[in-house]
Amino acid sequence: MKLVFDKADLVKSVGIAMKAVSGKTTMPILECILIDASSNVIKFTSNDMELGIETIVTGMILERGIVALDAKIFSEIVRKLPDNQVTIETDENLVTTITCEKAKFNIPGQSGEDFSYLPILETSDCVSISQFTLKELIRQTIFSIAANENNKLMTGELFEIKDNTLRVVSLDGHRIAIRRIELKDSYPDRKVVVPGKTLNEISKILSGEMDDQIDIYFSENHIMFKFDDTTVVSRLIDGEYFRIDQMLSSDYETKVTINKKEFLSCIDRATLLVKEGDKKPIIIDIQDGAMELQINSAMGSMKEEIDINKEGKDIMIGFNPKFLIDALRVIDDEEISIYLVNPKAPCFIRNEEESYIYLILPVNFNSVR
């Protein structure tokens, strides 16, 4: 095999393929990127058995062939080469020579025989949205998936298509994040749970441009994303997702409108006094025209007042400050509305159209105060 690339093309494509390379594994082949130039295009493939990525690379094929290279070394070499043409050549023992200007690397290659190619999805069932939109949907929900694997379904996000709406949901037992967008067409109903890891990785390689499209395909066990020169295939998480609609309610006793940035900086300041892992709640006292935030810990205490608009009853309620911070950070609106019922019922941060809904359970503060 003998291939010639521009360094910049190589860096970009290796960067994409790296996202599905297994970090820790007992199978060395999963730590490789497969360079497949057996036809008239060059493809880089990586696959950690959950997530697989295939990307077409701009380059010249001087001699066809296939080789699997250790992804970490290959990517580091490529990144550190001078900005010029790069030649990749393998001999009969799969020893691979990477040459650029006067630099010449030799690294061992493996045959592609044991390599797992991406599964082929027999489906034409596809939804098109902009890369920008998908990236935003992920950013605005991914923080509330569960970190531990105790409940596998909580480590993924629900992608639900109904008529012409896509709804993305994540939850971890203390909070729910929901983002909803209108689709251009109407599609058959679909409910799948996509692993959080897949969404994190794909979000890193999306351009984030409004004008770049991404096609999303669904099959029984897989979801496939096609965009630019890249195909990403991921397993789905098995099982029926939580019924969240019965947890959502539009009744409320108190509605607060507040400047998001002010609210966020204030909670941010308050958390200085809370050590990692300590479960001190922030206590919010809502009255006409003003909200007082208060936190008490072994390190000290903090009090701050913020101007608000209030409709309905006065209320005093406690929250884990991290949950408020996580939600506030991803909301782009300058002003937000918070809906409350009583100190034991969840609060909702949502906009008029309900394109986003963040449900957060309160903390009982009488016992900890």
Add this chain to the structure above:
Amino acid sequence: MKLVFDKADLVKSVGIAMKAVSGKTTMPILECILIDASSNVIKFTSNDMELGIETIVTGMILERGIVALDAKIFSEIVRKLPDNQVTIETDENLVTTITCEKAKFNIPGQSGEDFSYLPILETSDCVSISQFTLKELIRQTIFSIAANENNKLMTGELFEIKDNTLRVVSLDGHRIAIRRIELKDSYPDRKVVVPGKTLNEISKILSGEMDDQIDIYFSENHIMFKFDDTTVVSRLIDGEYFRIDQMLSSDYETKVTINKKEFLSCIDRATLLVKEGDKKPIIIDIQDGAMELQINSAMGSMKEEIDINKEGKDIMIGFNPKFLIDALRVIDDEEISIYLVNPKAPCFIRNEEESYIYLILPVNFNSVR
């Protein structure tokens, strides 16, 4: 005590004082910054018993007093306050209230009684240089002090004044770094060993401006730096520093002139194939007009040629690539000269005026090749 500051002044001064706050200690008072407004200026002092810093803070004294505050909490609160006027007030129990706009923090304070003030140096023996120069002297030598404490003297740097020259030296048993500058005046001879930690911390608070001066005072056991509104006092390391002059020689068999950036990138690429802690040398083969660099490891091999100017004999010599990288990174010259004798003798990277000299011991590569 009641003081009023601009947030920006407070942030700056707390940042300076933080540099001498003890990280781990059994004496809580060493984790504090002392706010001393007992006279008509406000001073922040910190002291970890090795290194002490005192800085004068711009602010208004509404009521005189002294309080010691936990440095970490105090600095975090100050940094996260809104950009506005900050009031710091203590009550009779030393509970300290920090107020800014509508935010109000209460943290416990301690009396300043147990606090160790900076030692007073009875000396007028002082050298003046620009902050830029001191910062550069430190940056260009600090990397070759020893990391471990087996030999205390190696963890510091020699500051040697002779006539009108200041020479700064560091060494770790494998290499020596020397920087020399001319002073404007002639001073009495001086040889002191300054702890590396002191130099690292001071270098972070120096402005680095050519026009800003710093005065350096010496006493039997201490060195003192005075600049802007800040005084830094550090203990010296006891003992006689190594006699380095007998290790320096200007004889050579081979002189190589090379583009620094090319040489550095090439070694940088080669080290990709060396795992952390692995002692693979880079082998350099110097011939007329070209130098070939080569490295072989379990991960693969790399070869690269660089154009050079050579005087004298051909030579093949091995080095720990990290030592070459460390020295090359801090040299600002575009072209550098390397002086070699034989594969077992140290090499010297130095300029004509010898304002810098980097001595690096070679590695025996026959045994490891």
